[in-house]
Amino acid sequence: MRRPGSGSGSETERTLTSPRAAPRAVPAAPRWIDTPDDDSAGQIVLAFDDNRVASQLFGHYGQNLALIERRLEIVAEQRGNHVTLEGPREACEQARHVLETLYARLKKxxxxxxxxxxxxxxEAAAQGQLFEFDPATKKQSFDEIQLRRRPVRARTAAQDAxxxxxxxxxxxxxxxxxGTGKTWLAVAYAVHLLERRVVDRLILSRPAVEAGERLGFLPGDMKEKVDPYLRPIYDALHDLMDRAFVERAMMSGEIEIAPLAFMRxxxxxNACVILDEAQNTTSMQMKMFLTRLGENSHMIITGDPSQIDLPPGQTSGLAEAVGLLKDVEGVDVCHFNAADVVRHELVGRIVAAYDRKDSAARAAVPAGIARP
Structure with a gap:
């Protein structure tokens, strides 16, 4: 496959090799250069008019371009504020969509x-087509939550739903x-409602169940005893809001973090109520929590059915509630899987490996025998 800058090349290619070439604006329709031996493969050359923004786009030591190369199996070669995308036509068009979308976001x-x-x-994979669009005016296909600090955008189709x-x-x-963003997006939406005064307060809760360990006596007052269980919620709040505002809101009661036992x-x-780690609720706890819902309130319940820390034989309130309420008007159930993991890419592969193990174990149980 022909490399950029080899031979005399076309005018588009020469802009990459000439040291005196002036930076150009992003071309509305970059020229596609077909390779001699394959009409479906070739090159696209993109140029970005702001060197500082282009540097942010490419990432530290080009790490963002490297990620695009791995995901789309193309070659992305950077020279200054120019990028040459080389590979299958559709993959290069998807890479172009990604780069121009992110560049437009940074320019704003x-x-x-x-x-x-x-x-x-x-998002590009979900759209599944060649992209002809104006990134400055085209509405993003994935939805977002507007916060004062920054917008929070969905990163997968499941997050969008x-x-x-x-x-x-x-x-x-x-x-x-x-790792699929369930709690983080729930807190982001709760903060959105509070910032716009749709609700007067946020109430964030989770059951105080130890993850397979016995921590014994914890010193301090009630807040200090339950804080270790609620740390992920604190982390999300501090990521999405100014730390000083979070502390003031907690002192004034606008934000309340409490263990599930205090809900009865x-x-x-007039509140947005979040129950995290709901897989560790019992059937009675879940019923108690659901019936706390008052006027002008929103309730979000998150959990991972594969990580239940209840004693053996105890029914998870989350699994029961999802089965009972999935068809009730006003209720929606959103499912995530290993493909939706947005932490380190290795986390998704770890989750998938455990899912395969669980599927094999279920398939090995003879029909008619109750599973534990």
Whole structure:
């Protein structure tokens, strides 16, 4: 396959090799250069007019381009503010879509967070077509949550469905493995409602169940005793809001973090209520929590059915509630799987390996024998 800059080349190729070539704006329709031996393969040359923004786009030591190369199996070669994409036509068009979308986002003053490149790559795969569009005006296919600090965008089709469900329904279940963004997006939507005064307060809860360990006596007052169990929720809040505002809101009662045991007897009105790690609720705890819902409130319940820490033989309240309420009006159940993991890419492969193990174990149980 011909490499950029070899021989005399075309005018588009010469812009890469000439040291005096002035930076150009992103071409509306970059020239496609077909290879002599394969009409479906060739090159696209992109040029970005702002060197500083282009540097952010390419990433530290070109790590964003390297990710695009691995995912789409193309060659992305950078020289200054120019990038040559070489490989199958459709893959190169998808890479172009990813780069121009992220560049337009950065030009508007946005930030490129870890995982955004992966998110736009998944968006391109979900659309599954060649991309002819204006990135400055075309609406993103994946939905987003607008926050004062920054917008939070869906990075997978499942996250997109989850955000749309949060905006549409009163009660939403987010069910799936670790690392799929269930809790983080739930907290983001709760913060969105609070910032716009749709609700007066946020109530964030999770059952205080130890993950297979016995920690024994924990010193301190009640807050200090339950804080270790609620740390993931604190992390999400501090990531999405200014730390000083979080602390003031917690002191004023606008944000309340409490263990599930403290929910009994309350009516939660004008609030967004989140129950995290719901797979560790019992049937009675889940019923108690669901019936706390008051006027003008939203409820979000998240959990991973594969990581239940209840004593053996105890029924998970999350699994039971999803089965009972999935067809109830006003309720939506959003499922995630290993393909939706947005943490380190290795996490997705780990989850998939455990899923295969569980599937094989279930298949090995003879018909008519109850599974544990």
């Amino acid at each position: 003053g946005g930030e490129l967070q870890p995982g955004d490149v992966e998110g736009v790559l998944r 989850y955000i749309r469900a949060l905006k549409r329904q009163t009660l939403v279940f987010g069910v799936g493995p670790a 007897g309350r009516t939660l009105a």
